[in-house]
Amino acid sequence: MNIKDKFKKFFSKKRHIATIATIIILLTIIGLNNYLPVGPGNYNQKQIDKIHSSTSSDHFSFAVMGDNKNSFKIFSKILKDIDNDHYIFAIDVGDLVYDGEKAKYRIFYNIIKNERTPFLVAIGNHDIREGGAENYFDIFGKFYYSFDYDNSLFIVLDDANEKRIDAVQMKWLEGELQKSEQHKFVFLHVPPFDPRSGVDHSLSDKENAKEFMDLMEKYRPNIVFTSHIHAYFDEMKNGV
Incomplete structure (x- = not known):
C-alpha cells in the first residue's frame, strides 16, 4: 500500500x-x-402571583385566546400585541399545542416564558394527547384553579376529556361561584353547547353540560369563555 x-x-x-x-x-x-424538565413547574401560580403584585384598579382589561396549537409565528405576534396593549393578564383557553409531547410543550413554553404580561393557561383536548396530561401538570400545575383580582373572581376549569366536568370539580365550581366577588368570569376549553348548526363540538355528556349550564344560570357569572370550535361567537343564553 x-x-x-x-x-x-x-x-x-x-x-x-x-x-x-x-x-x-x-x-x-x-x-x-x-x-x-420543560419549565420551573407551577407556572400558573407564578403568573397569579405576578397579577396580585400589580397595582389594582377599578378599571382593567384582560385578553382571552385559544386553539393556537402549533401556530407559533402567529401566536408570537399576538403576544407582542398583548404586551403593547397593557392588559392586566392574558389567558389561553386550551389547545396550547397540537399534542402533548414534551418537545412541543418545550417550544410553547420557550415562547411564553419571557412574556411581560402575566400569561395563564387552561387545558384543552389536544394538550392531553400523547401522555400530555402529565407534561401539562409538570409545567403548569393544577388542571383547574381560581384567583381573584380587585373585585373580580376568575375560575378556570378542566373539560379536556371533551365529555364532562367531573363531580368533584363541579362541586368545587359551585363553591367558587358562591363567593362574594362583584364580578365572576369562567373559562373552559370545550363549550357546553355548539352554537353552530349541523355540527356538535361540545361536551358529549349532554346531562353534564346541562348541569353546568344550570349552575351558570343560577349564579350568573358575567361571562363564560370557551374555545374549541375555532370560531368567534358571542351570545346571551338564558341570562348568561
Whole structure:
C-alpha cells in the first residue's frame, strides 16, 4: 500500500469515527430532551402571583385566546400585541399545542416564558394527547384553579376529556361561584353547547353540560369563555 492509499484509509476511518460520535451526541441530546424538565413547574401560580403584585384598579382589561396549537409565528405576534396593549393578564383557553409531547410543550413554553404580561393557561383536548396530561401538570400545575383580582373572581376549569366536568370539580365550581366577588368570569376549553348548526363540538355528556349550564344560570357569572370550535361567537343564553 502506497502512502496515498494509507492517507485515504486513515481519513476514511477518521470520518467514520466522527460520524458515529455525532450520532451518539445527537441521540444523547434527544434523550435528555425527553427527560429534562420543560419549565420551573407551577407556572400558573407564578403568573397569579405576578397579577396580585400589580397595582389594582377599578378599571382593567384582560385578553382571552385559544386553539393556537402549533401556530407559533402567529401566536408570537399576538403576544407582542398583548404586551403593547397593557392588559392586566392574558389567558389561553386550551389547545396550547397540537399534542402533548414534551418537545412541543418545550417550544410553547420557550415562547411564553419571557412574556411581560402575566400569561395563564387552561387545558384543552389536544394538550392531553400523547401522555400530555402529565407534561401539562409538570409545567403548569393544577388542571383547574381560581384567583381573584380587585373585585373580580376568575375560575378556570378542566373539560379536556371533551365529555364532562367531573363531580368533584363541579362541586368545587359551585363553591367558587358562591363567593362574594362583584364580578365572576369562567373559562373552559370545550363549550357546553355548539352554537353552530349541523355540527356538535361540545361536551358529549349532554346531562353534564346541562348541569353546568344550570349552575351558570343560577349564579350568573358575567361571562363564560370557551374555545374549541375555532370560531368567534358571542351570545346571551338564558341570562348568561
